[in-house]
Amino acid sequence: MIDPAKTDATATVDAARPRSARRKFQFVIVAALLLCAIWAGGWFWANRIASERIAAMKADFVAEGGVLGCNAESLGGFPFKFTLDCAPASLELPSKGLKAQVGAMEAIALIYNPGHVLASVQGPLALKAPGDLGVEANWTSLQTSVRVGTSRLKRFSAVADDLTTTINAPANPRLPTAASAKHAELHLLQNDADATALDLAGTVDNFAATIPGAPPLPALSAKLYAILPGALPELRDGHVDPLPAWIAAGGQVKLGQLSLDVGGFLANASGDLTVAPDGVISGKVAIRVDQLEKLPDLAETIHPGSRDQVAQILGPLSAFLKPVQVDGKTWRETTLTIKNGKVSAGFIPLGRLPPLRLGTAAAIAGS
Template sequence: MIEPAKTNATAQTDAKHRSRSVGRKFKFVIVAAVLLCALWAGGWFWANRIATERIAAMKADFIAEGGVIGCTADQLGGFPFKFSIDCTPASLELPARGFSASVGALEAIALIYNPGHVLASLRGPLELQAQMAQGLGPIDVEANWSSLETSVRVGTSRLKRFSAVADDLTSTISAPADPRIPTAARAKHAELHLLQNDSDATALDLATTVDGFAATIPGAPTLPDLSAKLYAILPGALPELRDRHVDPLPAWLAAGGQVKLGQLSIDIGGFLANASGDLTVARDGVISGRVAIRVDQLEKLPDLAETIHPGSRNRVAQILGPLSAFLKPVQVDGKTWRETTLTIKNGRVSAGFIPLGRLPPLKLGNAAGIAGS
């Protein structure tokens, strides 16, 4: 027979052993957590120092070229999970090139576990002054927005992705030497995405969207608001990063200036158009290729053409008659469109044997000369 006193003593001893075991485990967890926090903090401050040194080196190179950087933040913050810099306001100047830009505030963030991905938020207003190419004189831009955010991802040797999204964008523009440039522009929403192509590391995917866009051009009539979407692939337009700079235009022209147009959709004044096809841009900016185009509300085109170019309504209406013979009805997403293929040869556009006009060459500046060298 077991005595009750011994049973109680044994139970108390077992309880003490369990309590000590739990206490040791708890102390181990605390010590491990403290060590992990210390290692994390040490790693953050080490990475912060490396990043700060690189930023300082880039800033020194920029200043050595005559540039001026204005930013109230001297060090990176964001401990413990990110690196951040907050400049209020922020400015950048290259006096020798006649360039300057400033914004109300700039905040950039990089997560510590993914420093190659940088998020940035800009607060207006933007003030920009620059010299246009080909001696066209200065251009001044003032802009503001309700939201403007950007995202950049960089791989080991190439840009992975750049995105910019803006809402309620408004701007005023002054370029006295070139009256073709709008004096004001606005957009309800706008997006720009540049991505590395999944199957070709040297190809650039371009995707952009704009809603509620309107521009004011001196001497030109006021056009209806425009909405548009574009997706295209530019083979060869994503060169390797060299000295932290990317200059895709010369590389793209040297690779043949190809444009694989996946989609271009436009909605202006009720007239709808969608285009897709393959194009090439020569070093002199002249466009060639074949494009499949779908249209809807074609009857609105003459009035729209008259708004853009007074006196053109009758000519456009005359072209629409024979052009309709080349337009076949197609059903897309439950909607009936009219479709045909346009041929572009050295800038001249035609549908079958019907000439439709000429596309002006793109202005490529010095890129053509660089690509050809």
């Protein structure tokens, strides 16, 4: 038999379940709407703060005599990022004789990672610098990325494809008049083991340059990885000047890899170097080479009249080159000693490295 009391209780429970489910669903909807409202309010508040910061930076730049140009500026990116678009973008510092303009620029900051800023720049670039230096450049892609920690730069990266430039430098006729690269990258990173050390990595593929009065140079490809201890000081007012800090820390260069491929001549170098406040280089470098027989013709192309001199050096130098197997390839290896800019392999002098131009900041740091 059916118990009427149980039947009524079951009906009551069944009627209560839909009401309970509706309340939960309504609560989820209200919570979601409230969260969206808080998120939107926070985004617009942060957007206003960002707008004020950008306006303050512009005001400081103008107060120093600078001029900023942006014909079409917009700040957006709701709801998960902030974007700043400017087309075309230009800046000018008349006191320093500097003026630059690009076709367009877009900067992106992720709202959940405000210390990471991405930027994309569209060409062409028109640059005027002191000494009547003029540069025009274009590319198919140019992107940068900056990550900043609480007190130091974490990472800076720049990647460019199909880069072409023309250079006009009346004051320095030795500069190239044109340069190009199929691909180029530059990465500056905070070292994992030493927060004050800077990791430097870069690569360039099919780099070519035209130098006035010189024959066409062969295309060059290169890779670089090095550590610069002490070259990553703390940020001060959003600015950092690594050169004086690096020189004051000893100007050390821990060269992990420098590889070159130019005209079929291959070279790899690694070692420890130091750079003095006056730019003079010292240290020891292990170097591996391949296709050494191509070096005299390459030297003649770069510096006409040097073929015979380089060929004469290669004879005795070969005695210091021992064969080594690396990645299934036979290289010739030796160690170069650099003392106050003078380069030698054993007792054979190879020439002198010109001092680096470090500027007055490095000289002050080393004083």
